[in-house]
Amino acid sequence: MVALVGSAALLAVAACSAGSGSSGGSSPGAEEALMVGLVAEPASLDFTTTDGAAIPQALLGNVYNGLVKQDESGKIVPDLAKSWTLSPDRKTYTFTLVDNAKFTNGQAFTADDAVFSIERVQTAWTTSLKSAMAVVESAKATSATELTVTLTKPSNDWLFRMTTRIGAMFDKTGVDKLATDPVGTGPYKFGSWKRGDSIVLQRNDQYWGTKPYFGQVTLKYFKDPNALNNALLSGTIDVIGTVQAPEALSQFNGNGKYQVIEGTTNGEVLLSFNNSRPVFKDLRVRQGIRAAIDHKALLDTCFAGRGKLIGSMVPPTDPWYEDLTGVAPYDQAKAKSLLQAAGATGKTLRLRLPTLPYATSCGQVVKSQLEQAGLKVQIDQLEFPAAWLTAVLKNADYDLSIIAHVEPRDLGAVFNAQYYTRYDDPTLQQHVAAADAGDEATQVSEMRKAARRLSEQAAADWLFLIPNLIVADKDVKGLPQNAITESFDLSRLSR
Structure with missing residues (x-):
């Protein structure tokens, strides 16, 4: 969809392939902050009711986890689900979930939340992307860490769609203010939103997985591509996440202060x-x-x-x-x-x-x-x-x-x-x-x-x-070579 791609799609960069390096060996920097320059600001923070790629770009994989996600090659790999099996008739998935994930409001993540999230796509979502969940006949929690999803017919597409925004897991008590206060299990938690300017994400120190390096990441939005470039040149931001004026790359190429990454997208x-x-x-x-x-x-x-x-x-x-x-x-x-x-x-x-x-x-x-x-x-x-x-x-x-x-x-x-x-x-x-x-x-x-x-x-x-074009300070590591999902995975980045 436009990115929107769900949108449903609008220019969104997704962090899927390592570009300049990986944050795997880096220790979290307690006071380290990063500022990323982007173009398309979300109209809302609720992608269950609002189309546009800017919302999952900021939140999917950062604030929200899914049961599964895509790796750098596009392969479906575990996230909140440690493993899964598929029945011989290809209609029933059984997921084994992690047992140590919590939402940022302190609630434990269980299979009941997964059932709630799947059913909510069918009943409460209003964007066109919800149609991908129509193939689900039932979702049942057979224990706190086991989920069974039965489809009405075999579907190659359904599990893949669960790597996108419709697969995001929500807390049953945390969906009242999704447009302004999202609650997820991800490596970051929502901090603040200055409309027309920036969104601040704070490291989730209770995250169940590997802790992200940066304690705070600010997504700074620019309507003017020249202003975006100048912000990096002046040191106001650390990363241009979406280069909008490719002809201006000459001012960064060959400059030892910066790295220029060019790859592909599915945009x-x-x-x-x-x-x-x-x-x-x-x-x-x-x-x-x-x-x-x-x-x-x-x-x-x-x-x-x-x-x-x-x-x-x-x-x-x-x-x-x-x-x-x-x-x-x-x-x-x-x-x-x-x-x-x-x-x-x-x-x-x-x-x-x-x-x-x-x-x-x-x-x-x-x-x-x-x-x-x-x-x-x-x-x-x-x-x-x-x-x-x-x-x-x-x-x-x-x-x-x-x-x-x-x-x-x-x-x-x-x-x-x-x-x-x-x-x-x-x-x-x-x-x-x-x-x-x-x-x-x-x-x-x-x-x-x-x-x-x-x-x-x-x-x-x-x-x-559209190409994946990123310019950043030379010491920022973990930037994506290619962008093939809806998310900009901030948890990969380090210095």
Whole structure:
């Protein structure tokens, strides 16, 4: 989803692969503090009712744990669940839980809390991500440390989704103030939130796992990418967690005071179409728009050539990735012909952009290229996150938009009739369902079919895969090379 990726996705960095080092051998620094510069501030701290990737970026894996998580390679590994088994019919999971975890309000974590958290996704969550829990038939605590989850049908996707925000474990007595006072079992506890400025997390000294190195981490938010860069240059922050002006990296490269990390993410920058609008019911219009976009020129212009062209909703880190850039190559003559044949030449489309640097800069290129093909484009800027989430994500009040979807494996979640893309394709859903129910080989085969179907049907246009670009003081260790989850794992960092 946009990162939102759940969102549901907006530019979010996740700490999954070690970049400059690991904090494993470091002792916690009692008074050590770290300040991380980011761009997209959360609209709320409650990801059960509010979409957007900025919330799990800050809280998932830091304040909240799940039963399982992803390691640096994307493998599902234990977290609050020490181990698990799957029944022969592939419908019943039995989890053995740790016995020493506590919530930051002092309550012990037990299997009852896991049952509560799973059931609450089904009954109390209001974001579209809750649909991933619909496959659960029952969740039962068979002891304080044993949980049994039975699915209505085999699902490859369910356990993977439990590594995302829907798998976060909550205390039964700690959900009254999630928007302002989150309570979890993680290595950090919520400290304070100065809206429009920063979120402070404090080390949880009662954490059941390895204690994090930094006693305090401040997430400092910047709307201006130049101000973000200057904050590192001036020593105000220690880490730029999301580089928004790649052309400015030259001021850090070759400077011994800093380290520059460049890797990959699963953040697909999407030129999304509102497929419920009459103009987009015509395949020729959708294909014409895709043919009108010179993706290499766009990437060079609005993101300094950094990132990867992929042509689909599948990043290279997923097992079913295929390079589909050849499905819709740049061809302005073809674009003009398709749009003219569809009677769309001269039509005005409203491109509603979030106030995020990459969306703003890429939006200008998209406008220029589409107008060269015969369309008219009206750009609206919507404050992010609140205004964009309401107008575009919630109400689908747009024709075109640009957003980075950073939730992992979100193809089926993003392209359906209920989500803001309003894309209703039974054939696509059949491929996704077959992938979920089948064995590993079937999953790969069917997901490749789904990705190709999306690309050939031009359900949207995939501008590029956003890179993981981080700049930090040279002595900060444990930074991620790649970002393939929703979380920025602060517990890995040290000096």
